[in-house]
Every structure is written in structure tokens, then in C-alpha cells.
Amino acid sequence: MCGIAGIVNLNGQPVAPALLDRMIERIRHRGPDDCGSHTDRQVGLAHARLSIIDLASGGQPMHNEDKSVSIVFNGEIFNYIELRADLMRRGHRFRTQCDTEVILRLYEESGEECVRHLNGQWAFAIWDSRRERLFLSRDRLGVRPLFYTIADQSLIFGSEMKSIFALPHVSREIDPVALDQIFTFWVAIPPRTTFKGIRELPPGHSMTVQQGRITVARHWQLDYGAGGDDAPEDARTEEEYSAKLLELLVDATRIRLRSDVPVGAYLSGGLDSTLVTALIRRFTGAPLKTFSIGFDDPEFDETRYQNEAVRFLGTHHQEVGCTLADIGRVFPGVVWHAERPILRTAPAPLYILSGLVRKHGYKVVLTGEGSDEMLGGYDIFKEAKIRRFCAARPDSRLRPRLLKRLYPYLGNLQSQSGAYLQAFFGARRDQTEDEFFSHRPRWQLTSQLKTVFSGSVRSEIGAYDGLAELREALPAGYSGWDGLCQAQYLEAAYLLPGYILSSQGDRMAMAHSVEARFPFLDHRVVEFAARIPPRLKMKVLNEKYLLKRCADGLVPPSVRNRPKQPYRAPEGKCFFGGARLEYVDELLSPERIAHDGIFDPVTVQKLVAKFRDGRAIGIKDNMALVGVLSTQLVHDQFVKGFREEFAYAERRAGTAAICH
Amino acid sequence: MPNVEQELRRFVIDNFPFGQVGDGLSNDDSFLDQGIIDSTGVLELVTFLEETYEIKVEDEELIPDNLDSINRLVKFLQRKLQVSS
Numbered sequence: 001m002c003g004i005a006g007i008v009n010l011n012g013q014p015v016a017p018a019l020l021d022r023m024i025e026r027i028r029h030r031g032p033d034d035c036g037s038h039t040d041r042q043v044g045l046a047h048a049r050l051s052i053i054d055l056a057s058g059g060q061p062m063h064n065e066d067k068s069v070s071i072v073f074n075g076e077i078f079n080y081i082e083l084r085a086d087l088m089r090r091g092h093r094f095r096t097q098c099d100t101e102v103i104l105r106l107y108e109e110s111g112e113e114c115v116r117h118l119n120g121q122w123a124f125a126i127w128d129s130r131r132e133r134l135f136l137s138r139d140r141l142g143v144r145p146l147f148y149t150i151a152d153q154s155l156i157f158g159s160e161m162k163s164i165f166a167l168p169h170v171s172r173e174i175d176p177v178a179l180d181q182i183f184t185f186w187v188a189i190p191p192r193t194t195f196k197g198i199r200e201l202p203p204g205h206s207m208t209v210q211q212g213r214i215t216v217a218r219h220w221q222l223d224y225g226a227g228g229d230d231a232p233e234d235a236r237t238e239e240e241y242s243a244k245l246l247e248l249l250v251d252a253t254r255i256r257l258r259s260d261v262p263v264g265a266y267l268s269g270g271l272d273s274t275l276v277t278a279l280i281r282r283f284t285g286a287p288l289k290t291f292s293i294g295f296d297d298p299e300f301d302e303t304r305y306q307n308e309a310v311r312f313l314g315t316h317h318q319e320v321g322c323t324l325a326d327i328g329r330v331f332p333g334v335v336w337h338a339e340r341p342i343l344r345t346a347p348a349p350l351y352i353l354s355g356l357v358r359k360h361g362y363k364v365v366l367t368g369e370g371s372d373e374m375l376g377g378y379d380i381f382k383e384a385k386i387r388r389f390c391a392a393r394p395d396s397r398l399r400p401r402l403l404k405r406l407y408p409y410l411g412n413l414q415s416q417s418g419a420y421l422q423a424f425f426g427a428r429r430d431q432t433e434d435e436f437f438s439h440r441p442r443w444q445l446t447s448q449l450k451t452v453f454s455g456s457v458r459s460e461i462g463a464y465d466g467l468a469e470l471r472e473a474l475p476a477g478y479s480g481w482d483g484l485c486q487a488q489y490l491e492a493a494y495l496l497p498g499y500i501l502s503s504q505g506d507r508m509a510m511a512h513s514v515e516a517r518f519p520f521l522d523h524r525v526v527e528f529a530a531r532i533p534p535r536l537k538m539k540v541l542n543e544k545y546l547l548k549r550c551a552d553g554l555v556p557p558s559v560r561n562r563p564k565q566p567y568r569a570p571e572g573k574c575f576f577g578g579a580r581l582e583y584v585d586e587l588l589s590p591e592r593i594a595h596d597g598i599f600d601p602v603t604v605q606k607l608v609a610k611f612r613d614g615r616a617i618g619i620k621d622n623m624a625l626v627g628v629l630s631t632q633l634v635h636d637q638f639v640k641g642f643r644e645e646f647a648y649a650e651r652r653a654g655t656a657a658i659c660h
Numbered sequence: 661m662p663n664v665e666q667e668l669r670r671f672v673i674d675n676f677p678f679g680q681v682g683d684g685l686s687n688d689d690s691f692l693d694q695g696i697i698d699s700t701g702v703l704e705l706v707t708f709l710e711e712t713y714e715i716k717v718e719d720e721e722l723i724p725d726n727l728d729s730i731n732r733l734v735k736f737l738q739r740k741l742q743v744s745s
Contacts, residue, residue: 416699417722423692424699448678448695606677618700620678 002060003030003048003510004072005158006125008134010150010212015044023156023163024048030074030159030510036060038070043127043134047072050363050513052259053080058098068129069108073100074159075122075144076517078255083117107135112206115219119255119523123159123201134209140220141370141521142203142497145506149198155209160507161198161339165642171197172639174598174631176453176460182341183627184447184466187498189473191216194340194634203497220523222492224485224530225477238549241532245525246550252522253279256366264289264362266353266516267317268567269305271544271551271559272368272377274313276519278554280366281313290315291357291365293349296323297570305559312556320356322349327574328581332633337511338503339638341631343446343623346569347504354512363514369500370520373492374529376537377544379566381487382406384438385538387425388483391432400425405541435479436467438487443467449624452603470494484534492526571622575629576611587632596635599628664713668733671708676701687730702727709733715740 005023007015020037024046028035031048038045038061047060053076063070077083080099083106088094092105099120106114107126112135121143126135136157138146148157151170158164165172175196178188191199201207204220236244253276257263265277267290280288290310295301303319310317327348334348335341357365372378383406390399400421416424425441434440453461478486501518509516519525529537532546539545543564551560575584586592588608593601607624610616616625637643665687672685676696691697697705705727706717715737726736 416702417719419723419725420699420702423724444695445698448698451678451695603677606674610675610677615675615704617704618698620698620700624678 002050002072002074003027003159003163004074004123004125004146005046005163006072006134006156007044008155008209009042009153010155010209011153012042014041015039017044019167020044020046022166023158026163026166027158027160029513032513034059038063040067040070040127040129043129045070045072045125045127050515052076052261052364052515054096054098055260057096058100060100062096062098062100062104064104064108069104070127070129071100071104071107071124073103073122073124075120075124075139076258076515077102077118077120077122078258078517078522079117079119081258112137112208115206121517121521125157132210135206136201136208137206137219138201138203140204140222140523141492141501141526143501143506143518143521145502146201147193147198148201148207150214151197155214160337161193161195162336162638162642164198165638172642173197174635174639176457177464179341179453179457179598179631180450180461180464181466182343183450183453184443185470185494185498186343186446187494188340189466189469189494190498195638203493221475222489222526222530223475223477224481224489238536238546241536242546242549244528245532245546248522248525248528249275249519249550250279250282252519252525253366254283256517256519256522257283259364261363262286262289262361263364263366263517264291264357264360265315266290266365266367267292267306267309267315268368269302269309269559270368270565270567271547271555271562272371272520274305274309274368274555274559275547275551276366276368277309277313277315278551279519281315288313288315289360289362290317291353291360291362292317292319293353294319294321295349295569296321300568300570302565305562308556308558312559318356318360320352322352322569324570324574325578326352327569328578328584331574331629332583332637333511334508335630335633336637337507338630339507339634340503341627341634342499342503343449343627343630344569345571345574345626346567347508348574349569350504350508351511354509354514357509357514358512364517365509365514366517366519368520369505369516369518370496370526371544371547373488373496373500374520374526375532375544375547376484376488376534377547377564378491379406379564380438380442380491381484381538382541382543383425383441384483384487385541387437387441388432390422390425397422402541432483435471435474435486436490437483439490445620446623448620449627452599452607452624452628454597454600457598482534484538485530572611572616572625575625577614583633583636584629587636588629592632596632596640598631598635604628664737665730665734667712668730668737671705671712672696672730675704675708685730687734689730690724690728692724692728697728705733709737713737713741 017039028048031050033051034049036047045061061070061072077099080102083102087105115137122139123144123146145159147161156164164170173196178192178194181188190202193200206219207216267273267277292306294303327345330348334351386402397418400418403421403425536546590601590605593599593604
């Protein structure tokens with residue numbers, strides 16, 4: 001796991017090595033163990049290494065014998081042992097035990113089709129000097145990041161946007177349309193990013209650069225209509241589905257333990273991470289180390305379930321406590337790493353958690369990410385099902401009351417009357433044909449936050465219609481999929497890579513040089529899960545039903561049967577009520593808001609007053625506050641100045657407290 | 661109840677910074693349609709009514725017919741205050 005960066009001069013000029021050094025230096029947190037660069041005429045590649053496999057000889061950039069093909073690679077190929085054996089049978093000779101070399105040889109063997117054989121998480125760049133062709137690729141689900149831009153006739157790419165901004169001629173400007181998307185969908189729609197002109201290579205895509213021409217093409221698509229070679233859907237029994245899913249999860253976990261350094265696990269106390277931990281226990285005799293976060297606020301704390309899982313599975317467990325003040329203190333660092341506005345503080349505890357992992361000398365953890373998307377765990381899926389049920393009888397005042405069962409942990413919702421629940425979540429019968437039915441309430445609620453934008457941002461956004469863009473991008477066949485599959489697709493294609501795996505995942509883990517691996521996102525699991533009948537993913541209103549069957553006997557019954565608790569962290573309270581945070585006062589001051597020009601000073605003032613008086617309780621106020629503050633931090637750290645040094649004393653203190 | 665109307669308007673404008681609030685809000689505009697109120701907003705509104713006007717809002721009164729615009733709120737309050745006086 002590592003960081004990569006590079007430059008291709010489209011006008012054929014040679015690349016100055018000093019530029020590569022600047023770029024890679026900005027992302028050394030991704031690879032503190034080693035770094036290297038390579039230039040060949042108009043191309044330069046750089047790499048920062050976090051040594052995990054073949055510690056002695058896995059240095060990068062790596063080349064073939066005559067140096068005609070070179071690679072920089074961030075990620076892991078988990079089936080590299082099988083691929084290596086297969087390539088050796090076909091006459092390839094290897095100099096290392098490293099998965100990087102497997103990609104290199106596979107590229108020599110099958111060119112750009114090589115990605116089809118890979119099981120793993122990757123972002124890599126291969127320079128093929130014979131063909132004068134650069135090949136960039138990103139894994140199927142978007143676990144590993146890759147950004148690029150074109151400036152002054154150069155294509156510049158890197159694992160994080162800050163490596164691209166290390167070049168002084170790259171402009172740094174927030175894109176109002178990205179703000180519109182984030183304040184609707186919670187993510188920017190790839191290839192768009194927070195910044196004008198900076199693009200992300202979308203998950204499941206590859207890109208080639210040859211003779212100044214850039215081509216981006218999809219190499220994988222999540223498809224809920226795929227038939228595959230297996231038995232037709234209803235020919236399998238529930239037992240057969242469950243057995244097959246478990247078999248795949250077992251193998252996905254097994255190959256994710258391949259590492260020359262010890263592997264730990266995150267243990268949240270939920271079904272997914274507990275099952276992953278249980279599967280690891282089956283394969284390793286060595287003591288397994290697990291890590292978790294505890295909150296001082298009981299509304300968010302899951303320590304009880306974590307402890308039950310630890311006792312049941314016999315792991316060596318480390319917990320880090322997280323307070324409101326901790327979140328407030330580390331938040332500027334969180335945004336520095338996330339490189340985008342966020343509407344939730346939930347990345348902050350994960351930033352703190354990766355600090356704990358690093359402190360204990362671990363570089364690799366397995367986690368339960370991806371299960372909710374692929375196997376039907378999220379509340380939004382259940383909410384959509386209930387709303388469809390309500391829409392069938394729009395006059396019923398009783399049906400909407402089911403929504404209260406859906407969100408038992410949301411006190412505010414418990415006090416609502418059926419009439420208001422109907423107003424917030426209800427749908428007419430004709431609306432159930434809407435392709436975004438499942439996500440309408442979330443997106444509508446979030447869109448209302450946009451009235452906090454300044455007049456100039458609103459006029460730059462103009463008539464832009466994010467829904468239309470999303471509709472254009474829907475895959476063929478989408479309209480014929482089951483409602484649950486449509487909702488799963490929207491989560492897996494957008495929120496998963498754009499927020500869960502990046503802002504909460506890669507960026508928070510790599511901030512402390514930790515690599516996360518996700519058995520539920522093994523593409524064999526994902527492709528199989530896409531063919532599980534919806535009724536087995538969610539049985540009536542029992543979420544992740546089939547997975548729970550798989551987990552029977554493997555996890556403590558209390559963890560298996562507990563009601564789902566989504567991972568959440570305290571929000572606006574983190575920034576008010578305790579010791580005053582200098583950066584909050586400064587960035588939210590009316591003068592600063594007016595000067596920066598992104599938000600409307602009067603609206604922000606009202607919002608801040610509500611928090612200062614302790615009157616803000618609603619989800620909308622909280623999302624708005626976190627959204628405004630994080631956008632202001634993005635502006636301060638990336639646009640106004642681009643700072644190598646941490647901007648604020650709080651962040652220095654916060655990071656020091658966690659890392660040392 | 662002109663003062664009550666002004667008080668309610670002030671409360672809505674100050675407390676619900678989102679949606680089409682401000683001078684453009686007419687007394688008949690639906691808080692739901694205008695995106696002014698979410699599920700917690702209803703509770704904030706009811707807490708305000710109960711504390712400011714010393715009334716008790718019953719569960720079955722928590723309906724948009726009573727609470728979803730300035731004018732509806734004024735009428736609802738009139739009824740409640742008559743009953744309690």
C-alpha cells in the first residue's frame with residue numbers, strides 16, 4: 001500500500017525529476033517506508049512505499065529486464081500467488097515475490113486486459129516505452145484512489161489531489177457544481193471532484209495516454225441483471241445460497257491475510273466486522289489483534305457488543321476512546337486528508353482509530369466494509385420498502401408508523417404523528433416508478449441545505465441538474481431491476497467509493513499509514529451477491545437475512561440478532577460547548593464567510609447561533625454545520641493557502657496526542 | 661393576533677435557516693412544500709409553542725393541518741388559547 005504520482009508531458013518534453021519529488025513528498029504518509037522515482041523522456045513515475053509484501057525487494061518503480069515497461073502501484077493483488085504460478089508455467093521468470101511484479105508480467109502477457117485477472121484493490125500506472133503508452137487503472141469498486149488533471153500540456157496524476165497541487169502551476173479552485181452534488185448526493189459524481197479541473201479516474205475504469213490522446217474506458221460494471229453461469233435464480237435453495245456465500249467469504253478473507261507483516265482487524269461490534277474477525281480466527285493460529293472505537297456518548301457507543309465479540313472470539317483487543325472534544329480537535333486534519341467537504345463527522349473517529357492501529361505497530365487491517373451495500377444492510381433499503389408499502393395505500397395513517405420501527409435510535413422521529421411521517425416519507429403510487437425512489441427523501445432533505453450557499457455560488461451552479469446527470473449515467477437494464485437492487489446500485493456506485501471507501505476509508509487509514517482490506521468487496525462476493533434474490537437479502541424487514549444465516553454459530557448470538565445500528569458519530573456538538581476551537585471561530589465568523597464568498601453570512605450566522613445556544617438538534621442543522629465548516633476548511637487549506645504545515649494549533653495538538 | 665403572527669414568523673425565520681425563508685415567506689406557504697421543516701423541525705416548533713404560549717399540544721394534534729403554515733399556526737393557537745382560557 002502506497003502512494004503513486006506521475007507526469008506525462010503531452011508535448012514530448014522531458015520530465016524534471018524534481019517535480020516528481022515534490023509530488024510524492026506531499027503523500028509520504030501513504031508510504032513512509034521508502035520512496036523512489038523514474039523518468040523516461042516525457043514520462044515520470046514516483047512511488048512512496050508502505051512495505052507489506054516482499055519487504056526486501058519490492059521497491060518501486062519496478063521495471064522489466066530491459067526497462068521497457070515500468071510500473072508504480074498502490075494496493076494489493078490478493079490472488080498474486082495463483083497468478084504468479086500460472087505465469088511461471090507460461091515461461092515468465094520472476095525476480096521478486098511481490099504482487100507488483102505479477103501485474104508487470106501479466107501486462108506483458110495480456111496487455112490492458114490484465115486487470116480482468118486481478119482480484120484486489122489497486123491504482124497503478126504502467127509506462128510502456130516501446131509503445132510510448134501510459135496505462136492507468138483503478139480497481140472495480142474504487143478502494144484505491146487515483147486523481148488526474150491536465151495543466152500546461154502535462155497530464156499529472158496522483159493518489160491524492162494534494163500531490164497534484166504540489167505543482168505550482170496547477171490551479172486550486174473549488175467547483176460550485178461539485179458543491180451542488182455533495183450537498184445533494186453527499187458525494188461528487190466521478191470524474192468530478194471538489195476542485196475545478198481535477199478529475200478522478202472512476203472506479204472500475206482504466207485510462208490510456210498515447211501520442212497526446214487520453215482515453216478512459218470502463219473495465220468492470222456492477223450488474224444486477226447478470227445471469228452468469230450458475231443455476232438460474234430460483235433453482236437454488238436458501239441453504240445453497242447461504243453455503244455459497246459463506247464459501248466465497250471464507251476464501252475472500254483467506255487471501256486477504258496474505259502479508260509479510262502482521263494483519264489486524266477492526267471490530268465495531270456489528271455483524272460484518274465480527275464475522276470477518278471470526279473468519280480470520282479460523283485461519284490463523286497466531287494471536288489476532290483487534291481495534292475499536294468507544295464513544296463517551298452512549299447514543300453512539302457500541303462497546304458492549306465489541307466486548308461480547310472479543311470474549312467470544314478470543315482476540316487481543318485495543319480500544320480508543322473518542323470524545324466530542326477529540327472530534328473537534330482532529331477535524332481540520334480529517335478534512336486535509338479527505339480533500340472534500342463532508343456532511344458528517346463520522347470520518348474523524350476512523351482517523352483516530354487508524355492512529356491507534358499505527359501506534360501498536362500494525363499496518364494492515366481487515367474490516368467489514370461493503371457488506372451493507374452488497375447484502376442489503378442499510379436503513380435506506382428498508383425505508384424504501386416501507387415507503388413502497390405505504391404508497392400502495394396512500395390514505396393509511398397506520399402504515400407510515402412502520403417507519404418508527406425503522407429508526408428506533410432516532411428519538412426525534414419516535415415522537416412524530418403518522419400524518420407527519422407520511423409527509424416526510426410518503427409517496428404516491430405513481431412515484432414508485434421513479435428510478436431514484438429509494439433515495440428521494442435523503443436527496444431532497446440534503447438539497448434543502450443549499451440555501452446556505454452564497455448568491456455567487458448559486459449563480460455559478462445556475463440551472464445545473466445533478467439528477468439528470470445521474471440519470472444519464474445509469475447502466476443499461478437499470479430500470480428493469482428490482483427496487484432493492486436499484487437502491488443497492490446507487491449506494492455501491494456512488495456513496496461507497498465517493499465517501500465510505502475514501503473519506504471514511506482509504507484517506508483516514510492512510511493518514512496514519514494503515515492499509516484496510518475488505519473481504520465483502522472481493523469481486524467474486526460482489527458478483528455473487530448481485531445474483532442473490534432480493535427476498536433473501538432482506539426478508540420482510542429483516543436486513544442482511546442471508547448473511548445472518550451464514551454467521552449463525554460463527555458470531556455471538558447477541559451480535560447476530562441485535563438491531564442494526566448504523567455507524568454514526570456526534571455531529572455539531574463537537575464544535576461547540578467545550579473549549580472554544582480557534583479554527584471554528586475564525587472560519588465561521590461573518591467576516592470570513594463573507595470574504596470567502598461560498599456561503600451566505602446571514603444564514604451561517606443563524607445556524608451558528610443555534611448551535612451556540614444549544615438549540616440545534618435536527619439532522620439538517622447538523623449536516624449543514626459540518627458541511628459549511630468542512631467546506632471552509634477545504635477552502636482554507638487548499639485554495640486560500642496550500643499548507644504543508646498544519647494550519648492550526650488544535651490539529652497539531654490533536655495529532656500529537658494520538659500518534660505519539 | 662398580529663403579535664402572535666409576528667412572533668411565529670420571527671421564530672420560523674430564525675430557527676429554520678434553510679428553505680425559502682425570509683421576507684419571501686407568505687403566511688400561507690407550506691413549511692413542508694418549501695423545505696423549511698424536517699422531522700426535528702416539527703418538534704422544535706411544538707416545543708416553542710408549548711413554552712411560549714403555555715399550551716400542551718396533544719399527539720393527535722401533531723398534523724400538518726394545524727402546523728404547516730403561519731396562518732395554520734395562528735388558527736391553531738387561537739383555538740388552543742380559547743380552550744385553555
